[in-house]
Structure formats: structure tokens, C-alpha cells
Amino acid sequence: MKLHPAPNIKDITPYPPGKPLEELEREYGITGSIKLASNENPWGPSPKAVQAVISSLSNLHRYPDGSSYYLTAALANWLDVDPQEIVLGNGSNEVIEFLVKAFVQKNDEVITSHPSFLMYQKFVQVRGGVNTVIPLRDMHHDLAAITRAVTDKTRLIFMDNPNNPCGTLFSRDRFQRFLSGLPEDIIVVLDEAYIDFVEPGQRIDVTSYIRVPNNIPAVVSLRTFSKAFGLAGLRVGYGIMHRDVAGLLHRVRQPFNVNLLAQAGALAALDDKDHYSKTITETANGRDWLSRKVEELGCRPYHSHTNFFLIDVRGDATMLYETMLRKGVIVRSMQAYGFPDFIRITVGTSSENQRFVKSLKESLQELGYA
Numbered sequence: 001m002k003l004h005p006a007p008n009i010k011d012i013t014p015y016p017p018g019k020p021l022e023e024l025e026r027e028y029g030i031t032g033s034i035k036l037a038s039n040e041n042p043w044g045p046s047p048k049a050v051q052a053v054i055s056s057l058s059n060l061h062r063y064p065d066g067s068s069y070y071l072t073a074a075l076a077n078w079l080d081v082d083p084q085e086i087v088l089g090n091g092s093n094e095v096i097e098f099l100v101k102a103f104v105q106k107n108d109e110v111i112t113s114h115p116s117f118l119m120y121q122k123f124v125q126v127r128g129g130v131n132t133v134i135p136l137r138d139m140h141h142d143l144a145a146i147t148r149a150v151t152d153k154t155r156l157i158f159m160d161n162p163n164n165p166c167g168t169l170f171s172r173d174r175f176q177r178f179l180s181g182l183p184e185d186i187i188v189v190l191d192e193a194y195i196d197f198v199e200p201g202q203r204i205d206v207t208s209y210i211r212v213p214n215n216i217p218a219v220v221s222l223r224t225f226s227k228a229f230g231l232a233g234l235r236v237g238y239g240i241m242h243r244d245v246a247g248l249l250h251r252v253r254q255p256f257n258v259n260l261l262a263q264a265g266a267l268a269a270l271d272d273k274d275h276y277s278k279t280i281t282e283t284a285n286g287r288d289w290l291s292r293k294v295e296e297l298g299c300r301p302y303h304s305h306t307n308f309f310l311i312d313v314r315g316d317a318t319m320l321y322e323t324m325l326r327k328g329v330i331v332r333s334m335q336a337y338g339f340p341d342f343i344r345i346t347v348g349t350s351s352e353n354q355r356f357v358k359s360l361k362e363s364l365q366e367l368g369y370a
């Protein structure tokens with residue numbers, strides 16, 4: 001065999017192949033572990049979504065509706081936009097990929113921040129584009145440095161707002177000023193995967209930007225059913241954008257990119273306002289409670305607008321991660337993100353949160369931190 005991979009593919013680090021929970025438990029001789037590492041919804045999917053998926057199973061021999069007609073219409077109604085202003089994806093990840101495919105050619109530049117969601121840079125590498133990476137400043141997107149980094153080769157700017165892993169947010173005013181300082185021929189992508197957890201008064205009114213792209217760049221908002229709606233396993237996300245941008249993304253989309261069960265589940269989840277509201281309220285309560293407890297243990301929690309937050313554990317975060325893993329509590333070490341003393345945790349159910357605090361306390365003592 002002789003392989004000739006594209007040169008830009010060779011430099012890409014594959015997504016780290018995590019082990020299934022069951023394998024980890026077997027390896028560490030534990031049972032009933034809890035996962036607070038991937039910012040999922042700990043209360044599970046909406047029962048209505050589960051029922052809708054079950055009811056759709058008998059149609060699995062059919063291709064899904066390639067236009068996701070009903071889900072798009074329901075989203076348009078919920079967001080008060082036109083269906084033509086929405087593009088659905090196999091997770092919002094796929095909409096990121098569409099944007100890069102549609103707008104980035106070899107050697108074109110894309111601006112991202114670090115640390116931030118890693119997939120933006122990966123898709124750019126696949127395309128042979130150039131990543132311009134701007135460090136966060138005090139854990140926030142450095143909007144001034146991003147503006148300075150724009151060149152005539154810049155095609156896209158990706159910013160997760162709130163940011164993953166810091167949970168920070170920029171204000172409407174700062175965003176408005178930022179947009180007016182940019183050339184109109186680039187696209188600003190606001191990845192709003194965690195927007196449901198943000199106080200409504202602090203959200204950017206993206207629909208007002210997608211309609212009036214006069215003299216300012218096009219704005220695209222990315223949203224997902226993986227977080228507040230509890231459907232990470234089904235893979236449904238979407239973008240809200242000007243209909244001309246949407247038209248271009250549809251050209252690079254596979255016809256059946258959102259599967260049959262995903263469409264049915266997401267449609268039902270959107271209709272289950274109780275489950276959604278419970279998730280938002282309980283997340284905020286859990287985040288406040290956890291922050292207080294973590295502080296009592298001598299660590300420093302960072303304020304977050306999301307369902308996760310950073311904790312400075314004042315010691316090697318990877319050692320703490322391993323110690324907690326042996327106790328069946330899975331968190332994320334932030335060493336690889338440039339925060340060697342930080343872990344990131346997802347807010348869990350109240351019993352998971354209590355277990356996390358107990359395990360953190362024991363682990364800090366064992367390691368002699370704090």
C-alpha cells in the first residue's frame with residue numbers, strides 16, 4: 001500500500017479517541033461513575049423527545065426529509081425568523097464545516113481565539129486555509145486584537161459567545177462596535193452553543209444583524225440541541241443567517257444530513273418548554289451552589305454564563321483529574337488548553353454535584369492542594 005494524503009491532512013491531530021464510560025469503569029474497577037466533562041444535559045433528554053424518537057423507529061427504512069421541513073418551520077417560529085434563514089446540521093459542528101467549505105479556499109485566512117472550541121481550526125486545516133489564532137485576553141475574546149488581525153485574505157471570524165472553556169461573554173455594545181470596525185466582505189460567526197444559559201437581557205439580538213448586512217459583515221449565529229435541549233447523542237444543530245448565506249451553505253450540504261430520528265427528537269424537544277426551563281433554572285442553581293462549595297474548599301471558581309465553569313485548583317490539574325477519575329468522577333483537565341492548574345466541570349444534577357464536591361475535597365486532601 002502506498003498512501004498520498006493531502007499535505008495539510010498530515011499535520012492534523014485526530015480527535016483524541018476517548019474510551020466509553022463502561023471501559024473506563026472496568027479499567028479503574030469502579031461503578032456508577034458520573035461524567036461532568038462534556039457540558040451535556042445531566043437531566044437527560046425531554047421525555048417527549050424520547051417518545052417521538054421511539055415513534056419514528058418504524059420509519060427507519062425511509063430516507064429522512066432532506067429539507068427538515070417541520071423542524072425548520074418550528075425553529076423559524078420559535079426564533080421569529082424565516083425558514084430560509086436557517087440551516088440545519090448534524091450537530092452545529094456540521095454547520096461550522098459548511099461555512100468553511102463554502103467560504104474558505106486554500107491560503108484564505110480564518111481568525112479564531114485560543115482557547116476556544118477546537119473544531120473551527122480543524123476544518124480550516126482540512127481545507128488548506130490559514131488559521132490566525134488570537135489569544136484570549138483575561139479569558140475574553142480580544143476583539144481589538146481580532147480586528148487588527150484582519151487582512152484582505154480573511155474570510156471568516158469564529159467566536160464562541162459564551163466562550164468554551166471560560167464561560168465568558170461579550171456585551172451587545174462591544175459587539176456592535178466590533179462589527180462596525182470590520183470590512184463588510186467577511187463573515188462573523190457567533191457560536192452560541194450555550195446561549196440558552198445566558199440571561200435573555202445579555203444576549204446579542206442576532207436576528208437584527210442577519211437582516212441588515214448594510215456596510216457591516218454578515219453575522220451567522222450557531223445554535224445546538226446538544227446542550228440545553230439534552231440531545232447531544234442525536235446530533236442536531238443549526239445556523240441562523242441571511243438567506244443568501246444560507247443558500248450558499250445548502251450547496252455544500254448533503255441532502256440527508258439530519259437523520260430521521262434527530263428531526264423527530266429535536267422537534268419534540270423544542271415543544272417541551274417545561275424540560276427546557278427546568279434545565280435552565282436548575283443549571284443556574286447548581287452553578288451557584290457548586291461555586292460556593294468549591295470556594296469553601298480553597299479553590300477559585302470562575303464566573304460563567306454557561307452550564308460549565310473553570311476552577312483553579314491551585315495544583316496540577318491533570319493529577320487531580322486522575323485522582324477524581326479513580327473515585328468515579330470525570331472532569332476535564334485544562335492543561336492542554338494552557339491552564340495547567342484548572343479543571344472545567346459541567347453542572348450536574350444535585351446528587352452529582354454533591355458527589356463532585358465530596359470527591360474534590362478528598363482528592364485535594366490526598367494531593368495536598370489548597
Ligand SMILES: Cc1ncc(COP(=O)(O)O)c(C=O)c1O
Pocket residue numbers: 038039090091092093094117160163164191193223224225226232235236237
Ligand atoms: C462552543 C461549542 N460549539 C459547538 C459545540 C458542538 O456542538 P454540536 O454538538 O451541536 O456539534 C460545542 C460542544 O461542546 C461547543 O462547546
